[in-house]
Amino acid sequence: MLHELLLALSGHPSSLLGSSTDESRKGNFGDLLSPAETALLESLAEDLGGKHRNIRERATSISSKHVSIVCRAVSTAIVSTHLGNFQQRILEVEKWILEENSNLVGAYSIVPLSGLVNAFDGWGRKLEWLWKLVRFIQPDVSGERIRQGVDEQRRCTASMVLERLRESTHTGYPDIEQIALHLTKTAEEAWLKQVSAWVLGGRLPTLGAADFFIIKEMAGMKADGSTDTYGIMSSLVPPFVTPSTANSILFIGKSLNHIRDKRSTMVEGLGTCPELELLSSHLAYLSCLGSPINTSSLSAAISAIRASLSKKALQRLLPLSKVLELLRVLKDFFLLERGEFAIALIQAADERLESRQYRSTERSNQKGFEGLSEVLVKEGEVSAVLARTWTTLSLLRGADEDADEDMDLARDLLRLSIKPRDSDTLAKSKLKLSDPTFDDFLLPTPRTLSLHVPSPLDLVLSSFNVETYSEIHAYLLSIRRGHLRLSHLFLLSTLRRDHPSPEAPQHLSHYDRMETLVRKRRRANSRAKIMRPIWAAVGSATFLLAELGEYLQGQVIKSSWEEFNRWLDPAQAASAHNPYHAASPEPA
Numbered sequence: 294m295l296h297e298l299l300l301a302l303s304g305h306p307s308s309l310l311g312s313s314t315d316e317s318r319k320g321n322f323g324d325l326l327s328p329a330e331t332a333l334l335e336s337l338a339e340d341l342g343g344k345h346r347n348i349r350e351r352a353t354s355i356s357s358k359h360v361s362i363v364c365r366a367v368s369t370a371i372v373s374t375h376l377g378n379f380q381q382r383i384l385e386v387e388k389w390i391l392e393e394n395s396n397l398v399g400a401y402s403i404v405p406l407s408g409l410v411n412a413f414d415g416w417g418r419k420l421e422w423l424w425k426l427v428r429f430i431q432p433d434v435s436g437e438r439i440r441q442g443v444d445e446q447r448r449c450t451a452s453m454v455l456e457r458l459r460e461s462t463h464t465g466y467p468d469i470e471q472i473a474l475h476l477t478k479t480a481e482e483a484w485l486k487q488v489s490a491w492v493l494g495g496r497l498p499t500l501g502a503a504d505f506f507i508i509k510e511m512a513g514m515k516a517d518g519s520t521d522t523y524g525i526m527s528s529l530v531p532p533f534v535t536p537s538t539a540n541s542i543l544f545i546g547k548s549l550n551h552i553r554d555k556r557s558t559m560v561e562g563l564g565t566c567p568e569l570e571l572l573s574s575h576l577a578y579l580s581c582l583g584s585p586i587n588t589s590s591l592s593a594a595i596s597a598i599r600a601s602l603s604k605k606a607l608q609r610l611l612p613l614s615k616v617l618e619l620l621r622v623l624k625d626f627f628l629l630e631r632g633e634f635a636i637a638l639i640q641a642a643d644e645r646l647e648s649r650q651y652r653s654t655e656r657s658n659q660k661g662f663e664g665l666s667e668v669l670v671k672e673g674e675v676s677a678v679l680a681r682t683w684t685t686l687s688l689l690r691g692a693d694e695d696a697d698e699d700m701d702l703a704r705d706l707l708r709l710s711i712k713p714r715d716s717d718t719l720a721k722s723k724l725k726l727s728d729p730t731f732d733d734f735l736l737p738t739p740r741t742l743s744l745h746v747p748s749p750l751d752l753v754l755s756s757f758n759v760e761t762y763s764e765i766h767a768y769l770l771s772i773r774r775g776h777l778r779l780s781h782l783f784l785l786s787t788l789r790r791d792h793p794s795p796e797a798p799q800h801l802s803h804y805d806r807m808e809t810l811v812r813k814r815r816r817a818n819s820r821a822k823i824m825r826p827i828w829a830a831v832g833s834a835t836f837l838l839a840e841l842g843e844y845l846q847g848q849v850i851k852s853s854w855e856e857f858n859r860w861l862d863p864a865q866a867a868s869a870h871n872p873y874h875a876a877s878p879e880p881a
Contacts, residue, residue, distance in 0.1 A: 295390060295404060298334070301342035302383050302413075304349055334406060341413060344420040349376055351427040362501030363451035364430050366483035367458075367476050371423055375472055379416060386412050415468055422461070422469050426476075429457060451504050452531045455480055459532065459585060478584035484531065485579060485586075492542060492598060493575055495549025506530045507543060523547055533585075538592045541599050544752060551749040552606055571605055610749055613862070619750055622703045627742065627762040628769065628850050633689060634682065635773045641681035642735045645674060670738040672711050678736070679709035706746070712739040730764075734771035742766050769845065776838040779831055 348371065355368035389397040389412075390404055397408045430449045458480060461473040487498040487505050498505055506529035510522045523543060530539050578594040625631045649670075683704050690697060712732055732739040744759045782788065 298337060298409070299383060299387055302337060302345065303380060304342065304346040337406070337409060337413070340417050341420060344424050345376065345379060348420065348423050348427055351424075351431060352376075355427065355431050359431065359449075360501065361449065361451050361454070361504040362487065362498070363480045363483045363504065364449055364454055365501075366479050367454055368427065368430065370476055370479040371427065374475065375419070375423060379420070382413065382416065418466065419468055419472060422464075422472070426457070426461075430454060450529055451480070451484055451501075452506070452529050455484065456532045462585075474585070481584050481586050485582065488542065489576070489579060491546040492579070492595070493572055495546045495553060504529065506534075506539065507546060523550075533588045533591060535588060535592060538588075538595050540755075541592075541595045545595070545599055545602060548602055548607055548610070548749075548752055551752065552610060571601060574601060607752070611753060615750060616753055617861075618699065618702055619746070619754060621699050622706060622744070623754075623762055624850070624854055625699060626703050626707060627744070627766040629766070629773065629846070630850065632773075633686060635770055636777070637682045637685040637689075638678070638770070639735065639774050639777060641678045641685065644681070645678050646736070649674070670711070670736055675709055675711055675736065675738075675740055679707065706744050708743045708745060710741060710743065712741040731767040731771040732764075734767070734774055769842070772838055772842045772845070776835060776842060779835040779838065782831055 352368040352372045356365050356372070359365050359368070386397065386409070388394075393402060397412060398404055432449075455477070458473050458477040462470050462477065464470065464473075487501060490496055490498045491505070491507055497507060497509065506526050508524055508526050510524045523546065525539050525543055530536075534542075575598045578597050582590055582594060626634055629635045686700060690700075730739070732741060741763050743763060744754075746754050746756075746759065
């Protein structure tokens with residue numbers, strides 16, 4: 294029986310030691326063992342041996358079939374290390390029995406079952422935790438649910454395993470903590486190998502790319518020469534990676550891709566393979582990370598790699614003049630530094646709405662109302678508003694003035710389009726916006742002003758940054774449009790003034806004429822009393838919008854741009870603020 298018990302503990306199926314619910318196997322030792330001994334035998338054969346066998350089978354399946362390399366590494370470590378330790382414990386117990394060690398064997402060479410249970414004390418808790426872990430990685434899913442695709446939706450990812458292992462280090466059991474720390478180290482090493490492939494070489498991992506948080510959004514050669522567009526899958530980001538660190542990792546890999554794509558056109562001094570020249574130093578930063586990975590240490594390592602890459606390679610890949618041109622477009626047209634652009638855009642939108650309303654009125658008089666198609670604004674009309682704005686600005690510039698390079702660049706890069714409905718919720722979740730938005734103040738449909746950022750300038754300005762500037766532009770434009778609308782009310786004399794009442798008809802008597810004039814004056818006074826608080830509210834609102842726009846444009850945006858410009862180019866900023874530097878007298 295001891296031999297059969299040791300085989301069952303090793304994970305082999307036993308024909309003598311079966312489940313207590315199996316009536317055919319219950320009589321093997323049922324007549325020879327007491328109820329207490331039967332319970333001890335079941336705790337060894339079922340709780341330990343059964344879990345050992347189930348864990349090994351499930352972990353082997355994970356190591357061979359799971360799409361996540363991190364999950365495969367964890368399952369392999371479970372089988373090779375922790376189940377190996379349990380198997381080593383079984384061999385030690387078998388050695389004690391053969392040597393009749395007094396720690397286990399009693400008098401007359403009797404091996405009590407209680408001694409066997411005591412020899413495997415603590416392993417029940419360990420195997421139970423390991424069983425829960427492998428079931429978490431690969432849940433029990435029936436064949437019908439697999440055919441329905443439920444198994445793919447419940448697929449365990451590397452971030453989920455890392456979060457689970459980190460939580461398990463705080464269970465309060467020292468043995469569970471040691472196992473969790475070892476598996477955490479194994480999982481983090483596998484994850485760091487994926488990160489190293491992206492950070493050091495700019496390539497997605499060859500194995501387990503579907504489980505990496507950097508994803509390829511679009512493939513194929515684009516007009517600007519770049520090959521692929523990459524993004525971040527937030528659900529795959531591990532818990533110890535902050536959003537800023539994840540964006541830095543994305544930036545580093547994209548930079549290496551741009552360097553590799555444009556290596557043939559690079560200027561001298563960059564080297565043939567910048568990623569290979571910086572490989573040793575960048576690898577040293579990642580090698581210094583301990584286990585478990587600390588959020589601050591990982592952020593510091595990624596920041597050091599990003600700073601090193603920017604100093605050694607990106608200064609030649611991204612000329613400062615090109616970056617400043619793109620930033621000036623944002624300042625002038627998104628932040629409305631050029632007031633004529635905002636006014637021309639508002640006037641073009643109003644003209645488009647007025648002409649559209651006039652056409653729809655004529656069409657409804659002739660054919661009747663044809664449905665919501667007459668009310669909804671189409672994509673072509675939105676694009677025509679921006680085209681009309683550029684035409685107006687070109688006429689204002691005149692033929693004798695020099696070419697405006699910033700406006701020509703903005704004409705090529707800016708796009709005005711209708712905002713997709715599914716992007717509202719996503720933009721609010723990313724930017725943490727409240728429910729009120731300002732993207733429908735210009736036109737009766739939500740629209741967005743986007744910027745096509747050419748490669749490699751998309752390293753400096755991401756799509757998320759463009760969305761942020763678009764929301765700020767909508768807010769500033771709504772303030773400017775509201776101020777213009779309220780100020781225009783004071784120009785409508787019919788609303789603001791009460792003209793003198795005409796004289797009463799001559800055929801009336803003097804008394805009747807005086808009574809008519811009194812009635813008209815009384816009506817005018819009553820109207821003036823009613824309209825006085827309305828005009829006071831309009832004046833206060835106009836003053837508020839004017840001061841708010843002046844504060845945002847004159848204080849916030851201007852001061853922020855000057856501070857940013859001083860940080861970007863200290864030498865030019867110092868010369869601009871020194872009036873004696875440029876006008877110094879020449880020596881005689």
